[in-house]
Amino acid sequence: MARVDSAETGQDDADGRDTGSGTWRAAVRRAVRAASRPGPWKRGPVLAALALLLGLFMLLHAEIPNRIGNLGSLAETFLPWFGLFVPVLLAGALWRRSASATVALLVPVLVWLNLFGGLLGDKSRPGGGxxxxxxxxxxxxxxxxxxxxxxxxxxxxxxxxxxxxxxxxxxxxxxxxxxxxxxxxxxxxxxxxxxxxxxxxxxxxxxxxxxxxxxxxxxxxxxxxxxxxxxxxxxxxxxxxxxxxxxxxxxxxxxxxxxxxxxxxxxxxxxxxxxxxxxxxxxxxxxxxxxxxxxxxxxxxxxxxxxxxxxxxxxxxxxxxxxxxxxxxxxxxxxxxxxxxxxxxxxxxxxxxxxxxxx
Known part of the structure; x- marks a missing residue:
C-alpha cells in the first residue's frame, strides 16, 4: 500500500506527534513575534533619551550650578571630551537598529560642532613676525x-x-x-x-x-x-x-x-x-x-x-x-x-x- 504523508492528513507520525498542527502552531508563533517586535523607530528609547540629554548637557553647560563641588566648572574644563560619548551611543544605536536613537544623536553632534567645530581646522595666516x-x-x-x-x-x-x-x-x-x-x-x-x-x-x-x-x-x-x-x-x-x-x-x-x-x-x-x-x-x-x-x-x-x-x-x-x-x-x-x-x-x-x- 502507498504511504500516506502524516503532514497532509494531520495524523500523528510514528513518534506520536501531530506534525501538521505543530507546523501551523510554529508559524503562528513566528507571526505573533514578528508582529509584536517594535519597529526601528520604537527601538532604543533609552539610547535616544541619552543622546538628547548629552546634547542638552553640552548646550546648557553654563546653567550647571557651581554650588555643589564646582560641577559647572568641572564640566566646562573637560567639555570637548564629552563628544566621545557620541560614537559610543552610535554603536549602541546601530546594534539595536534604532532609527530614533540614530536621529537623536544629531542633537549632540550639532551642539558639539557649534561649540568646538571652529577649532578643528588650521586657522593660521601668513604675516606677523x-x-x-x-x-x-x-x-x-x-x-x-x-x-x-x-x-x-x-x-x-x-x-x-x-x-x-x-x-x-x-x-x-x-x-x-x-x-x-x-x-x-x-x-x-x-x-x-x-x-x-x-x-x-x-x-x-x-x-x-x-x-x-x-x-x-x-x-x-x-x-x-x-x-x-x-x-x-x-x-x-x-x-x-x-x-x-x-x-x-x-x-x-x-x-x-x-x-x-x-x-x-x-x-x-x-x-x-x-x-x-x-x-x-x-x-x-x-x-x-x-x-x-x-x-x-x-x-x-x-x-x-x-x-x-x-x-x-x-x-x-x-x-x-x-x-x-x-x-x-x-x-x-x-x-x-x-x-x-x-x-x-x-x-x-x-x-x-x-x-x-x-x-
Missing amino acids: FVVASHNVGAGNPDPVRTARDLAASGANVLALEELPQEATATYEKELARAYPHHTVQGTVGLWSKLPLSDTRPVDIQTDAGPLGAAKSAEAKMPGNRALRTTVATDHGPLAVYVAHLGSARVNPRAGFWTAHRDRNAKALGQAIATERSERVVLLGDLNGTMDDRAFDGITSRMRSAQEEAGDGFGFTWPAAFPMVRIDQILVRGVQPRAAWILPATGSDHLPVAAEITW
Whole structure:
C-alpha cells in the first residue's frame, strides 16, 4: 500500500506527534513575534533619551550650578571630551537598529560642532613676525639648562616663564642671557625679551575675598608673587604684557573640583586687565583652567584666545605626557594673532605655547 504523508492528513507520525498542527502552531508563533517586535523607530528609547540629554548637557553647560563641588566648572574644563560619548551611543544605536536613537544623536553632534567645530581646522595666516611664548617650566624640572636652551631656540621675541623655582632662576637667567638681553623676574614668574622693558611691576592677584566672606588666611595665600606686568618697546609702539600663574585646581573627593584660590586669582587678574590703559595687551601664563570655564569670564570678556583665533586644533598643554586640557594660555587685546602652536616638550609637565601676532 502507498504511504500516506502524516503532514497532509494531520495524523500523528510514528513518534506520536501531530506534525501538521505543530507546523501551523510554529508559524503562528513566528507571526505573533514578528508582529509584536517594535519597529526601528520604537527601538532604543533609552539610547535616544541619552543622546538628547548629552546634547542638552553640552548646550546648557553654563546653567550647571557651581554650588555643589564646582560641577559647572568641572564640566566646562573637560567639555570637548564629552563628544566621545557620541560614537559610543552610535554603536549602541546601530546594534539595536534604532532609527530614533540614530536621529537623536544629531542633537549632540550639532551642539558639539557649534561649540568646538571652529577649532578643528588650521586657522593660521601668513604675516606677523612678532612671536610671544609662554611655559610653565615646572618646579621639579630635572634639566632646566636644556629647557632654557630649547626655549631660546624657539626664536620668540618675548618669553614668559612660570613656576620658577628659586634655586633654578639663576640657571634660566644665564642660559637665556644671550638670546634675551632684557628680562625681569617677579617672584615665581619672569619675562625675557629681545626688546627693552619698562614700567615693570608685580601684580597682586591674591585677594581677600573668599567663600562666605572669610578673610585671607596663611593657607589661602599663594607662595611668592605670581603675576607681573611690563611694557615691551616694539617697532609698532608699546605692548603691555602680563605674565601670570594662577592657583592650582584640584579634584578632591570631599570638596569636588577645588578651585577657590585660582578663581580668586582670576578675578583679581581680570580687574587688573580691566584697568589697563594700554590699547595693546598680551596675557601669557599658566591659568590652570580652560577658557570655557566661567571662572575666567572677567578675562575672556576683555581678551581673545590666540589659539581659538589662529591655532590648529585644541592645543592641549597638560599633562605633557598625554595632554587633555589647555591650561596654558596666550590671550590678546588690540593686536591680531596670525598663528598659534605648541612647542616641543621639555622636562616640565606642561607643554610650551607660542603665538605670532601683528598690529
